[in-house]
Amino acid sequence: MSVTAMESSCPTCSATSPVNPEDVVIACNYCGTVYTIGKEKIADHNFYQPKYSLAEAEKKIYKFIKRKTRFRGFNSYGGLKIRKTLVPYWVFLAEVKSFYNGYGRYTRTETKRDKDGNVVSQKTTTYYERRTGNFEDEKVDALICRLGARIFGLDKLEKRIETMIRTKPLQPFNQKELLDDMDKISFLSGEITSYEAKEMLETKIQDEYRLKAEKACTELFDCRTHVNVKNMVFLHYPIFIAEYTFGAEKYRVLVDGVSGDVIDAEIPITTRLRVASFIMLLLLFIVNINYTFIQPIENDNVTAMMLFTFFALFAGYKLTNLLFGTVSRGS
Numbered sequence: 001m002s003v004t005a006m007e008s009s010c011p012t013c014s015a016t017s018p019v020n021p022e023d024v025v026i027a028c029n030y031c032g033t034v035y036t037i038g039k040e041k042i043a044d045h046n047f048y049q050p051k052y053s054l055a056e057a058e059k060k061i062y063k064f065i066k067r068k069t070r071f072r073g074f075n076s077y078g079g080l081k082i083r084k085t086l087v088p089y090w091v092f093l094a095e096v097k098s099f100y101n102g103y104g105r106y107t108r109t110e111t112k113r114d115k116d117g118n119v120v121s122q123k124t125t126t127y128y129e130r131r132t133g134n135f136e137d138e139k140v141d142a143l144i145c146r147l148g149a150r151i152f153g154l155d156k157l158e159k160r161i162e163t164m165i166r167t168k169p170l171q172p173f174n175q176k177e178l179l180d181d182m183d184k185i186s187f188l189s190g191e192i193t194s195y196e197a198k199e200m201l202e203t204k205i206q207d208e209y210r211l212k213a214e215k216a217c218t219e220l221f222d223c224r225t226h227v228n229v230k231n232m233v234f235l236h237y238p239i240f241i242a243e244y245t246f247g248a249e250k251y252r253v254l255v256d257g258v259s260g261d262v263i264d265a266e267i268p269i270t271t272r273l274r275v276a277s278f279i280m281l282l283l284l285f286i287v288n289i290n291y292t293f294i295q296p297i298e299n300d301n302v303t304a305m306m307l308f309t310f311f312a313l314f315a316g317y318k319l320t321n322l323l324f325g326t327v328s329r330g331s
């Protein structure tokens, strides 16, 4: 297969969209139709309405950066660029039936005592018992439709999407509700076919139930999990990715497009912050020396001492990161 840029024309509106060799599910950037490379339309195309338009998101992110950098002594940053991006997912509703069979080993100690309560004898016996179990569940799961997806903060987004699909009904795709013109939105194409996604889901669920069964037994003989996919739909999940510059460096912010929350952000470490961190670290060191060596705590106050040690370690670690790092993460 050639690696040169290709194009594909939409089966609905005939507009052409750029295609990468890995793409197997293509989103038309003009009408939003989602189709396979074999030009088969994906009928069940869903999305969530984004909370903000690009202009509103820009204000929100601007405020966020301002709030986060207020005490870092920087007044200006440059080149704030925001993209509204729709990330592709396969969402499943699956019926799971799982059965396991194994054995468990446990020990019991019997203690014999005389009238005064003194121990006369003690006997420990090992018992074996057969353990079987049945699970019947209905699972809602989402699999990202990208193989090498490198989206900033995506690991944090994943859990949110899982919670979102379980609590908020999906909406049929409607380009009018995207709140911006189609040419301002980037649709990410899918790199996993529905068939591959189904297989990945089955393996994931089978592993999950095997792990459950292994925990319930000392030794597992057999675990059979049957996954019946009842419904499978395509979801485009909206996010905002912002980039801004401070000095010569670029920094990124990721916003959950549905809730509008900042999920992850890179915030520059300025000279002022470094100096403040150094002073704090010095203070922490002095207090620590005083607390540990000059006025050692009484033995009955072990909890307080441990808490202080934990605090000092944690604060010390954070401050050292600020002192020597170039960027901090926050939300």
Ligand SMILES: [Zn+2]
Pocket (backbone or CB within 6 Å): 010, 011, 012, 013, 014, 015, 028, 029, 030, 031, 032, 033
């Ligand atoms: Zn189209």
